Amino acid sequence: xxxxxxxxxxxxxxxxxxxxxxxxxxxxxxxxxxxxxxxxxxxxxxxxxxxxxxxxxxxxxxxxxxxxxxxx
Amino acid sequence: xxxxxxxxxxxxxxxxxxxxxxxxxxxxxxxxxxxxxxxxxxxxxxxxxxxxxxxxxxxxxxxxxxxxxxxxxxxxxxxxxxxxxxxxxxxxxxxxxxxxxxxxxxxxxxxxxxxxxxxxxxxxxxxxxxxxxxxxxxxxxxxxxxxxxxxxxxxxxxxxxxxxxxxxxxxxxxxxxxxxxxxxxxxxxxxxxxxxxxxxxx
Numbered sequence: 001x002x003x004x005x006x007x008x009x010x011x012x013x014x015x016x017x018x019x020x021x022x023x024x025x026x027x028x029x030x031x032x033x034x035x036x037x038x039x040x041x042x043x044x045x046x047x048x049x050x051x052x053x054x055x056x057x058x059x060x061x062x063x064x065x066x067x068x069x070x071x072x
Numbered sequence: 073x074x075x076x077x078x079x080x081x082x083x084x085x086x087x088x089x090x091x092x093x094x095x096x097x098x099x100x101x102x103x104x105x106x107x108x109x110x111x112x113x114x115x116x117x118x119x120x121x122x123x124x125x126x127x128x129x130x131x132x133x134x135x136x137x138x139x140x141x142x143x144x145x146x147x148x149x150x151x152x153x154x155x156x157x158x159x160x161x162x163x164x165x166x167x168x169x170x171x172x173x174x175x176x177x178x179x180x181x182x183x184x185x186x187x188x189x190x191x192x193x194x195x196x197x198x199x200x201x202x203x204x205x206x207x208x209x210x211x212x213x214x215x216x217x218x219x220x221x222x223x224x225x226x227x228x229x230x231x232x233x234x235x236x237x238x239x240x241x242x243x244x245x246x247x248x249x250x251x252x253x254x255x256x257x258x259x260x261x262x263x264x265x266x267x268x269x270x271x272x273x274x
Binding site: 008009010012013015016017019020022023024026027029030033034035036037038039041042045046049050052053056057 | 074077078081082084085088089091092095096098107110111112115116118119122123125126129130134135138139189192193196200
């Protein structure tokens with residue numbers, strides 16, 4: 001019910017923010033040559049990106065699209 | 073490779089920023105496809121590329137010895153003594169120098185790289201969270217299969233009368249190559265302060 005009441009905009013914002021944070025962690029891990037860089041990538045980067053993708057996919061199923069005359 | 077991946081990540085970030093700032097842009101089908109690319113396909117590609125890069129990077133010798141505990145093992149590759157098995161292999165390029173550790177310690181099975189990565193994560197946990205062991209050892213011991221990956225079938229190995237006599241036990245891992253008194257000087261890091269080192273010509 002709560003999900004259905006949430007608009008697509010909120011889902012997109014959350015999804016984008018998670019993906020941006022995850023990608024930033026991935027860039028850091030790629031520029032840092034250390035065994036801990038893999039941990040940063042696998043446990044922080046991949047988790048955030050994965051969660052972002054999941055939120056996006058959930059939005060396709062549950063989000064409420066705004067009416068045609070109320071977009072923009 | 074790394075440059076291309078970073079360019080792809082930056083492109084994905086830029087597109088994601090567009091959807092963060094203006095999430096209402098997904099009105100037309102074309103914009104919906106763009107959102108699908110920016111929030112599903114491209115991040116997936118970035119994760120795949122990142123994983124491949126990290127897996128490839130973790131095969132490098134300098135990656136392995138970047139861990140403090142592994143430094144003496146890296147130094148042992150330069151011992152000026154042919155009895156030291158890793159040093160003899162490394163200095164004579166019998167294994168790829170850039171991936172020396174991986175060449176002799178990788179698990180050459182289908183899920184080997186994954187198992188090795190898991191072992192690496194356990195070691196990172198021991199290093200930073202619990203306490204690292206006094207003596208670093210390989211879980212389950214060093215398998216002959218890692219030697220036989222290269223030496224198995226090689227004429228110099230097969231023609232040796234000692235190897236011929238115990239071939240079955242070598243292949244079944246009953247007789248260890250490195251701890252049965254034959255090739256038993258491996259890294260031997262405890263004695264590094266008493267040995268001479270070879271320095272390659274720059």
